[in-house]
Amino acid sequence: MLKKLLLIAGLLMAATSFAQVDVNKGDLSALDSVKGIGSATAKRIVDERGKGGNFKDWADFESRVPGIGDKKSVKLSQAGLLVNGKPKAGGEAATVPATASATASTTTAATAPAKITAKPAAK
Numbered sequence: 001m002l003k004k005l006l007l008i009a010g011l012l013m014a015a016t017s018f019a020q021v022d023v024n025k026g027d028l029s030a031l032d033s034v035k036g037i038g039s040a041t042a043k044r045i046v047d048e049r050g051k052g053g054n055f056k057d058w059a060d061f062e063s064r065v066p067g068i069g070d071k072k073s074v075k076l077s078q079a080g081l082l083v084n085g086k087p088k089a090g091g092e093a094a095t096v097p098a099t100a101s102a103t104a105s106t107t108t109a110a111t112a113p114a115k116i117t118a119k120p121a122a123k
Contacts, residue, residue: 006120020080023061024054035079041067 031042055061077088
């Protein structure tokens, strides 16, 4: 029972670690929480947003922020970064409701046959 509770707690924490952040609304700490964005990149994003206004789309974001190209923006989108509430086409973040993933995991764990790993005793 304890293992199931720990599994559910782990799944819930994993689901919350994929929080989505809009590049036009996030502050330094929110942007820094996205996997692939460090403090220096977060600062460049906030500085550029302050200079040129909100980013219109992913192409605008890529052209205005140094170090962000097509490959990097796909990875950031998969990590939960949004531009105007939209993920990058071809890089959509996999978002599964926490309750669905927890239910699926506990159902699978409850119905999976147990593996027998006992070894014969040494003589």
